[in-house]
Amino acid sequence: MIVSSFNGSCSVKILRSCAKLYCEIWKEPPWNEYFWTVDGVTEDLKRQVNMSGAKGFFATNDGEVVGFTWGYLTTQSAMRNISESESLDFLFSDIECVFYLAELGVCRSFREHKIGEKLTVALLGELAKDGTRLVVLRTDIKANAARRLYQKIGFTDLMVKDGKHEDRTYWVLPLKPA
Numbered sequence: 126m127i128v129s130s131f132n133g134s135c136s137v138k139i140l141r142s143c144a145k146l147y148c149e150i151w152k153e154p155p156w157n158e159y160f161w162t163v164d165g166v167t168e169d170l171k172r173q174v175n176m177s178g179a180k181g182f183f184a185t186n187d188g189e190v191v192g193f194t195w196g197y198l199t200t201q202s203a204m205r206n207i208s209e210s211e212s213l214d215f216l217f218s219d220i221e222c223v224f225y226l227a228e229l230g231v232c233r234s235f236r237e238h239k240i241g242e243k244l245t246v247a248l249l250g251e252l253a254k255d256g257t258r259l260v261v262l263r264t265d266i267k268a269n270a271a272r273r274l275y276q277k278i279g280f281t282d283l284m285v286k287d288g289k290h291e292d293r294t295y296w297v298l299p300l301k302p303a
Contacts, residue, residue, distance in 0.1 A: 126240065128247055131174045131181035131195055140167050142190040143183055150230040155267035155292065173197060173227060180224075180251050182244045184231075192231040192240040194248050196262075199225040208263070209288030213295060216261060224252055226262035229271065241274055249278070253303040260298045263287055 144166035151158040174181055174195060181195025199207065201217040207225060216223055226248070231240045252260060262280070264271045272282070280296040287293040 126191070126238075127185050128182055128243055129185065130247075130251070131179075131183065135174065137167070139183065139190065140170050143167075143193045144170055146190055146193065146232055147228070147230060149232075153233070155265045170195070178222065178224065178255075178257075180248055180255075181228075182247045184235075184240050184244060186235065190232075191235040192244055194226065194229040194241075194244040196224055196226040196228070196248070196260075198222040198257075204261070208285075208295065210285075212285045212288075213261065213283075216259060216297065220258055223259040223261050224257045226260055229262075236270070241271070242278070245274065245278060249298070249300065250303065253300045256302050257300055258302075260300060261295055263290075263293045263295045265290075265293050267292065 141163060144163045147166045148161045148163055150156075151161055173179060176197040178198030179195065180197075181193065183190050184192040200222055201214055204213050204216070204223070204225065205211055226245075229241055229245060249260065260280075262275070264275065266272075275296050276282075278298070280298040283295045283297055285295045287295070
């Protein structure tokens with residue numbers, strides 16, 4: 126398995142492979158989201174990896190993407206749009222931006238091989254080097270594997286529910302500069 130970072134020179138093949146995996150993963154419970162398309166996710170991924178402060182990693186096995194994670198810096202007003210709420214405003218009391226870890230996914234047949242952990246740790250390491258002070262994410266209350274991983278890494282469930290998806294809560298991790 127090879128872990129690589131997303132960057133401006135990422136091939137469309139890699140982005141489409143990530144998008145295909147994304148669509149497969151989000152059809153699974155607890156998400157049950159059948160509306161994603163490879164073309165739509167590819168375009169969204171292109172946009173997100175080019176946002177301010179965007180960072181991400183993907184894992185390949187024999188040239189196929191088997192896992193990914195990515196996110197970007199977000200402001201208080203942008204976080205309000207993401208969460209459809211003002212409940213996370215307190216995160217911005219002494220900082221202008223936080224890193225929003227938008228996605229983490231691993232192919233079903235490659236789970237339990239610590240790929241999600243490797244990807245997340247790689248991302249957090251890069252963020253710490255860049256001086257990012259706070260990382261926030263959301264996940265479903267029934268996504269037990271993800272929740273265990275985030276807790277193991279040091280994230281704390283804020284118990285703040287998403288404004289649109291009431292079964293999703295926000296998690297936070299303060300970072301120390303590397």
